[in-house]
Amino acid sequence: MTYHPILEWIEQQQDKMLANVLALSNLNSGSANVAGIEQVVDRLSDLASSLGATEERISLAPRSEVLDNGQILEKQSGPLLRLTKRPNANRRILLVGHSDTVYPVDHAFQTCRHLDDNTVNGPGVADMKGGLVVMLTALQALERSRFAENIGWQIIINPDEEIGSFASAPYLDEAARAADVGMIFEPALADGTLAGARKGSGNFSLIARGKAAHAGREHHLGRNAIAALARAMTLLDGLNGQHEGVTINLAKLTGGGPNNVVPDFALCRFNIRVPTPEGQSWAEEQLAQIVARIGTEEGITLELHGAFGRQPKVMDKAHEQLFALLRSCGADLGLPPIEAKATGGCCDGNNLAAAGLANIDTLGVRGGAIHSTDEFLLVDSLSERAKLTALLLMKLAAGEANWPDRATSVSE
Numbered sequence: 001m002t003y004h005p006i007l008e009w010i011e012q013q014q015d016k017m018l019a020n021v022l023a024l025s026n027l028n029s030g031s032a033n034v035a036g037i038e039q040v041v042d043r044l045s046d047l048a049s050s051l052g053a054t055e056e057r058i059s060l061a062p063r064s065e066v067l068d069n070g071q072i073l074e075k076q077s078g079p080l081l082r083l084t085k086r087p088n089a090n091r092r093i094l095l096v097g098h099s100d101t102v103y104p105v106d107h108a109f110q111t112c113r114h115l116d117d118n119t120v121n122g123p124g125v126a127d128m129k130g131g132l133v134v135m136l137t138a139l140q141a142l143e144r145s146r147f148a149e150n151i152g153w154q155i156i157i158n159p160d161e162e163i164g165s166f167a168s169a170p171y172l173d174e175a176a177r178a179a180d181v182g183m184i185f186e187p188a189l190a191d192g193t194l195a196g197a198r199k200g201s202g203n204f205s206l207i208a209r210g211k212a213a214h215a216g217r218e219h220h221l222g223r224n225a226i227a228a229l230a231r232a233m234t235l236l237d238g239l240n241g242q243h244e245g246v247t248i249n250l251a252k253l254t255g256g257g258p259n260n261v262v263p264d265f266a267l268c269r270f271n272i273r274v275p276t277p278e279g280q281s282w283a284e285e286q287l288a289q290i291v292a293r294i295g296t297e298e299g300i301t302l303e304l305h306g307a308f309g310r311q312p313k314v315m316d317k318a319h320e321q322l323f324a325l326l327r328s329c330g331a332d333l334g335l336p337p338i339e340a341k342a343t344g345g346c347c348d349g350n351n352l353a354a355a356g357l358a359n360i361d362t363l364g365v366r367g368g369a370i371h372s373t374d375e376f377l378l379v380d381s382l383s384e385r386a387k388l389t390a391l392l393l394m395k396l397a398a399g400e401a402n403w404p405d406r407a408t409s410v411s412e
């Protein structure tokens with residue numbers, strides 16, 4: 001087939017790909033480690049230099065974090081890397097990855113080791129330093145092909161995916177609206193299964209404030225923040241099972257103090273997952289009602305922080321078209337049939353879908369046990385997955401494949 005010499009070139013890159021993954025993974029880039037993320041971005045920029053794209057490093061607006069004592073703290077993220085090639089092309093592809101990992105700089109898990117010839121255990125080898133190398137190699141392959149001139153592309157590598165992409169979300173949204181197809185390099189499952197539909201997710205902190213008083217002498221003058229918050233939490237937990245696929249997880253509770261004081265402060269954190277935009281509206285409405293009900297009790301105020309940072313990603317027609325095309329690429333390469341499975345987890349694929357961009361978000365390596373010290377990469381999947389993405393890119397660029405329609409229901 002026409003694409004054969006390029007795919008063969010990718011196979012020759014296998015050893016180099018692995019070396020690059022190990023070098024990237026041995027650099028700590030926990031989401032809060034700004035200096036570590038800068039180092040990873042430097043290295044990625046080197047790896048991408050042969051692509052001839054325009055490079056920008058964008059510093060993001062600070063994100064606010066609600067502390068356990070109710071204080072709000074501004075925190076800085078690392079730089080976002082944006083690379084753009086042929087921005088005026090008629091057809092454009094957006095490729096997204098993240099430079100951060102879930103392992104903080106003081107975590108015990110910092111370096112890679114081989115478990116056997118085909119398995120490497122290491123921080124971020126699958127999620128997603130392996131995926132970043134797959135992405136860059138596939139683009140290098142595209143740029144070596146004669147089809148490259150037909151399309152434009154943009155890479156966004158954000159530093160805050162593992163903490164919800166709040167600071168990078170506006171850049172993802174802007175890029176998604178200007179592109180025709182989205183590709184994200186989160187890991188596939190070990191057997192090559194991809195993520196299909198994804199639930200939306202919101203993280204919230206609910207703060208209750210009451211009035212302190214002596215528990216013995218003037219109990220009647222106090223307003224108990226813990227009791228009020230507990231009433232709100234009971235109502236929140238009661239939403240489980242009331243709307244198909246919507247789940248509420250009460251995750252953390254803090255507040256109160258000595259036994260002889262009516263507590264005037266309590267805080268709880270919770271997560272809501274929703275399968276559809278309609279489910280999200282329902283959850284938002286219920287949440288507002290609960291806050292209004294308990295927050296108007298005499299002497300009690302409730303403060304709600306947080307939002308749905310990830311909208312649900314629904315498998316609509318455009319996504320089906322794109323998956324069908326990827327399946328045909330897999331078949332051309334002799335891979336086992338590529339399955340897609342719905343998941344309650346979310347990623348930047350949710351953000352791109354919310355901006356109307358059909359995307360496949362697990363084009364990275366095959367691997368598993370991510371977010372744990374058992375995280376692993378299956379080494380032979382590096383060139384395998386780079387070939388898969390390169391073929392997808394080349395078929396789209398060659399006009400051999402139909403481009404998916406843009407989704408019609410775009411959230412504003």
Ligand SMILES: [Zn+2]
Nearest residue numbers: 127128161186
């Ligand atoms: Zn990831």
